[in-house]
Amino acid sequence: MTDFALPGELLHALLPEITLVVGTLILLLASSWGGEASSPTRRTTQFAIGIVAVTAAAVIMAWMRGGGGTSDGRLAGDGFRYAMDLILLLGTAGALALLHTEQGRTRAYQAEIPVLMLLALCGMMLLTAARDLMFLFIGFELMSLAVYVLAGANRSSARSAEASLKYFLLGAFSSGFMVYGIALLYGAAGDTRLAVIGATAAGPLYLVGVALLLVGMAFKVSAVPFHLWTPDVYDGSPAPITAFMAASVKAAAFAMLLRIMTEALGPAIDHWHSVLWWLAAATMVIGNIVALSQRNLKRMLAYSGIAHAGYLLVAVLAYSTEGAAALVFYLLVYTLATLGAFAVLGIVSEGFESVTTIDDLAGLWHVRPGLAIAFAVCLLAFLGFPVAGGAGFFAKWYVLQAALASSTPLSVLVVVLVVSSVVSAGYYLTVIAAMFNQPRGETAVMPVPTPTLSAVVMVASVVALLVLGVYPTPAARLAASGSLGLSPVVAPVTAAAP
Amino acid sequence: MTPFYRFQFYLFALMAIGAALLFVTRKSPVSAALWLVNVMFALSGLYVMLDAPFVAAVQVLVYAGAIMVVFVFVVMLLNLGRPNALPDLREVSVRIGAGLVGVALLANLLAVRRETLPSVDFAPAVDNVVTPVAESLFTDYLLAFELTSILLLVAIIGAVVLAKRRAVA
Amino acid sequence: MSAVRQAVTSHPLDGSIAEWVWLIPLLPLLGALINGALVLWPRLSRGADHSLEAREAGAASSLAGTRWLTTIVGPGVLLLTFALAVAIFLAMRGAGEMLTPFIRTYASWMPAGSLVIDWGIQLDQLSMLMTLVITGVGLLIHVFSVGYMATDGGFARYFAYLNLFVCAMLVLVLGSSYAVMFVGWEGVGLASYLLIGFWFSEKANADAGKKAFIVNRIGDFGLLVAMFLLFSTTGALDFVGAHAGLAGASPAVFTTVALFLFLGCAGKSAQLPLYIWLPDAMAGPTPVSALIHAATMVTAGVYLIARAATVFAGAPAVSLFVALIGAATALFAATIALRQWDIKKVLAYSTISQLGYMFVAVGTGAYAAGVFHLVTHAFFKALLFLGAGAVIHAMHGAYHHSHQPDQDAQDLRNMGGLRKYLPVTSATMWIATLAIAGVPPLAGFFSKDEILTSVFTRAQGSTLASASLLGLPGSTVLYLIYGVGIVTALLTAVYMTRMMLLAFGGLNRTGERASAGLHDAPAIMLVPMVVLALLTLGGGWLNLPELIPLGPLHLLSSWLDPVSGEASRALGGSLHLDHSTELVLVGTAVAVALLGIAIAVMKYRSPISNKDKAVPDAGVAALLADAYRVDEGLDRTVVRPVYAFSTRVLWQGIDQNIDRAFVSGGRLLSRVAGQAHDALGGGDVGRYAWVIALGVLAVLAAFTVR
Amino acid sequence: MRDSLIALDMAPWILPVLVLWPLVGAALVRVLTSDRITPGVIDSMPTDALGRGGPDARTLTLGVLVVEAVLGVCAWILFDPDTAGWQLRADWTWLPDIGARISVGVDGVSLPMLVLTTLLMPLALLATWNQITTRMSSYGSLLLALTSGLVGVFAALDLLLFYLAWELMLIPMYFIIGIWGAAGRTRAAMKYVMLTMFGSLLMLAAIAALYVLGGSTSFHLDDLLRVSMSLDTQLWLFGAFFLAFAIKSALVPFHTWLPDAQFEAPVIGAVILGLKVGTYALLRFAIPLFPAAVMHDTVRSVVLVLSVIAIVWGALVAVVQPDLRRVLSYSSISHLGFIMLGCFALTQQSVEGAVMIMVNHGITTSALFLLAGFLRERSGTDRLDAFGGLARVVPLFAVMLTLSMLSTIGLPGTNGFIGEFLVLIGTYRTEPVAAIFATSGVVFASVYALRAVQRLLFSTLDTKANGGMRDLHGRQLAVMGVFAVAMLWLGLAPQPFLRRMELASGALVERVRGAEYAKTQVQPSGAVVIGAAGPSTAAGVTP
């Protein structure tokens, strides 16, 4: 007779997730309790931030306790999971704070939106933990479905609705490919566990499966040529949701990508290495070059995000512990910078019907120096500029180091990375030039006074970036221990990098 | 494996493919949806032949019976019953191109044929087809099962958030 | 200041007054500083005035108050220097034969690895002689200047520059190494630049200064390269060490060093083709022309070749080349001088021509003869310039008082009959004219004759005669040079007499109103002229040939023997002409001089018309009057093309286009990429799906197509 | 003096303080003072942005810089010229995980540059006192941050630290040009930053590669000097370093940003852009790290040819420039050619000469840019054709301009001569042809310098307004006096500098030239073992 009870081991392994879900369900009930008249969204959001904090505590506890995986190898309990969880929680908390501000202004969001964000977070946390394609797929869909809805969260906005539909259709389309890939991998290995797949010889089924799986993940991390949705969706979605997508969704997708690559796709490294190489190169180059011509800030940040996906792919390509650590560190910095940037963006885009362009920032420094400086720091962090851009430099540094120290040194890719970074300076600096070098227009709208939570997010991000920019060691240690459990199952073959 | 079995197999296969082709070429959303239902029925037949009667049943009940009904319902709700003034299909050149892409895709996918698959016995195993699924579902994949509840919760909340009529402040 | 490094071996001059030699360049520098301070001080204390007139008035009154100080300090330091130089000279005479130079180093300047360059002074017979000439003639010219510049607003500035020049010139001749000499070399160039452009408000004057500096720099380029080669060959740059280090070096090294050195000399001493700056340099005040552009600075090239005699002795072909260039320059400039109307231009081309003579001398290894001519030329050419200065002073004053400031005070066609108005000037200038023409027993006769004789002697047989230049045997070249020298002597006599006749002979053409104001210069200007006239008269005694035993023979030659005698003999051999040949040569020279004077008298005896009615020159005469139109040609073939190349090609063509390409290329890239990318999707989800599908195909193909 | 400083135990902390003090000062200035807002903007200004009162930002900045200068002089005194290797070292753990250290130290090459920088900054600020009057708090703190970056570049021995300092210079400079610059400032600043970043990011990649090749344990120069690399690797990495430094120092053909940046920048920005950090870094890092690449025939030919082209090109283009500032920029490009030549000729004299030019350039060109600034301050322009005959009106200005220009063209007796002469005489020993072509630069230099002098100072005073122009006075005169003394002092008695450079440049030459022998003995694997002799040789041996 089979024991259908929830095994203790599973409970143990999923303590943070269970904490989160239970909290979320309570919040859901509570939010519908209040009724519509009292506009419970902001309160819900505050509670949601609390839940995130509690979950973070749970994650830290679980990490400190150690060994939280399951014995059947379907759930990981390694540092990578917890480190990524913390980054995701950070991103979500920040996005919630921004939502709080946004709601205070627009009153466009329903109380269920923070709940959906927490549920999406649940899916993301599953992505960092799962070592089974089935769990990964469900987590992936959980996250995706929630985010599709979130993209359309502003029901009064046609742009939001359009973003939602575009994201949904393309997401479903690409996850179709992905699930087909999973099917083929299952067919090749006879099991959905990554470890088993990673121990399978790379036959035709396996290879086609890898290819399709790659496509699905490449879509989510918005790698070229699967990136076209990104600017539209970032543009149309409400700013806090865009921040959420840019920071957390991308981080979760990369966590999934890295885990699958490392644990399951070792046998096919010869095949996917060159493909991913080209994807990374194209992503960096096209993302940055197209961003040059953007005037709409959100679209610009979208392309910038695409380019960053390219940099992160380089870390994945390093295929080493250092690469994993670099990825974690990078995502942490990227999350911070994204939150900071969107915090500012939210404040300055107040009063604009649809889009905020670079021209709207002209002379910002002259009227609101604090906002301008914060935004500049975040942009410089994206750029990877040392000191002034804070930890952004070290993020790039670790990637470079990992790429060069990889068993197949990615010298050419490093050069592509570096050169495309220079291109990226072209648009980051244009924004900075607009803010600092131009006078404030006569008719320009004065930005609203900075709301408390936005200020907290902004200041915290900037300070964290700057401090880590001088002394990155704590974060680097976290990233390093966050990558320990993630050594490649199969030693990378000396693959032919183009 | 009996020839009849084999005949049936290919019959369902051809049915599925044919219905799918008709599905993608129909202009009317409703007829397209119905052809899709047809595909699903054919597939359900194939499932049965592939020793998956439970899945076949779920396919008919959930997929054809529930999901597709929702589709048709929405089509009707949005008053799309008749073909739009604008043709739903894209231009001929796009269609030809898409066909080519489809063929190329298929050619690539058929690389899987290089894999030597084990020959398995196709004698229908009548006994106890649901139990192994259930056991698997509630032991190894228990977590997945639980997660689907959250997934459905998301779907519900999502649908409510998006589709509920509400006076927006 | 104490000597840092003493010579190891003892020297006859140890402990003598020669230990004070460092004061020689420093005294004029002190003068320059004092005068400079006098110029700038009122500006320092009155910086806040806002109107130019107020400021200049204030400065002028302040300057007027300190004018007496300048009058004392300017010539005074020269007097002190000259006195010190004489004292040292006497000490040297008294010390007996001095075979090694007296060298004192005071501080390390540029030590870098094996390179040792010290601030050091080398006192030997050559530098002593040069010092005497510079300080002596310099003193006279300073005194003259006090009168000449009396009414000029830039009185103190003028003396500051002039003192600075003397300082630099003394550093040039006293420096113990090529590097220190180079400091003086460029320093005189700077002073010359400042003095040529002294009246900088006229654009032409400033242009002339600029041109002088730049052309000199072309020469300096050669000098620098010569130094580099010397250092890399010998590891030393001081004269003694470098020359010693050259022993045993390959002929190629000698040739190259000598050639590059000569480039430097040609620039400074206005030899072909770098002479072009000197005529323009006449834009400066006339005493400046006398001191810098006749007596001292322009002879620095001659000094340097004599100084580097060791180098040139090792490169006979280069020596021949030097002589040939010298001869060509002499003839070339003399022809131009024939048709010049500006009194200073005549003298300028004359100077170039005489410098050519000196180069003939040092080129043929007759270093003593070259230096002899240098000295006598310093006397008579300084005199000529001062005379010209007196004339111009008078003309200018006359025109000024008669309110005709637009009349050209330097044009010979405006002069005529000045003998009547300026008797002293006329007399002294005639002495100088006869000297330069080579009429015995004036100084010029002896020095020029010695040059021509030594050329002829060496043509008969010497190292030079047996060397070859561009395939021509050395003796042929030397005979050719001798012939050119004779022709030039004839021309010299012609153009100098012409100038004198036009200026002082015939009827006065200054004009009714102005001529009343013509009068001789004040005593302070005349006294130096008279002293120089005396020197011109007696200068020949410095180096009497055996043929004319009027006193102790070969004083100068034997004085210079420790410096250049060995090199001279190495190039020229020790052949002596017999007396009859020598007599014929002397006779020829004298005859040529007299013939030239006669020709000029014949031609210019009759009065010429005033400038306004003068018929323009035509044909060859016009070409000569325009100085062969070299400046115009250079402007058209070198200067303007270089400017155009810099502007059109390098700057606007390449630099700005690199720039434009960078900026607009970036913009274009971003725009094209943006548009192309939009074309890919353009907001249509269907197209996005297409791109995704194609991407899937590509990725799949990478996995499945082997 | 020196003994008392040593007794104070200053040596170990003087350099870290020199690097950090300006940063502290920047924070102080930013916190204690506020931007003075121009009246036009106040209307649209929220009250909190108007700021507080407090001390004058300029004065405070100057105070910080003066302290920095005093510390710089202390460093100069503490430095022992007769000791080889790094001095005044400080070495602290910074990022233990990757082995980066806060490691600073100076030798005879970096000390003059460092001290020059610390002295130049207060002088430049003083000379441009009234030229920038808006947002002075931001201005002062940016200036101080920039100083910190400059000093850091000269003091850093750890490559990561160096890179940080290197980039730290960039952002303040960007803002100084971009905010306080002239009309075309945004474009010029952008061009400057983009090009510099292009180079420095490639260099970053090369640093990463070098670090990984060295076993990923240390960024310290001494450790990296011991990394053995194949010739190909050296060539690639050297290429990246060289490109970075060539762009930064505006070597032809990467020079076009410089005239624009110096034209658009405020005067003080132009002065700082004139500091030769690029060539310093080349000499400190690129050349010793990759000796085989430096001695590679093709590399040498390319660099030498580029240097000579730069000398001639810069001078020729300077001849036809319409503005004084552009003339000066192009003259810098010409000078840069001499420096490059000296660095790559690699003889004792040429290297010392190159460092001398770097120092001299910092003095002379700064003086000239300040003078150009005075012109603009007085008449709003420095177009050459807007002036004429100024010598009559502003004689002190004229004297300074003439002196500085003469120094620029290397008149003996001024500082300019020393560097050029040493470079050329040293270069001639190994590369005679290049030296001869380079020497021709002295002719062209005189053309552009005298043209500018003549256009400005001489000819007739044709513009009436210029007649009322005010001569140098007070602050400006004092600053210029210091520059004049420095020019003459360095020209007549440069040995305090040369003496300090002697050991360091000798060691450099020996290290690189020594590699030439190793090249003839390529090991079977094709790897060239370099710097195997250990840190003592790397740090410098008495030649």
Next chain:
Amino acid sequence: MMLADALIVSAILFSIGVVGVLTRRNAIILFMCVELMLNAVNLSFVVFAKMHGVGGHVFVIMVMTIAAAEAAVGLAIVISVFRHFGAVDLQNLKLLRR
């Protein structure tokens, strides 16, 4: 033999689904094409379950659940879009572009 054929059928259906996505402009039909793709995948799962055991069946059930959830969300989105645009034709959805 038949397993391989079943896989081919799956691939064909999948390709037809993709072609459908590429040729349709109606959001709902586009979504149906995606459903066809999922169905094709399910067929593959069932085939592999025949080889490897019931894991494939579980996966099919999961896919169906997800498809159901997707349908709910997707159709909600479609309705929302319809409210704003009055149509679900993708060519009309071009607010978001440069």
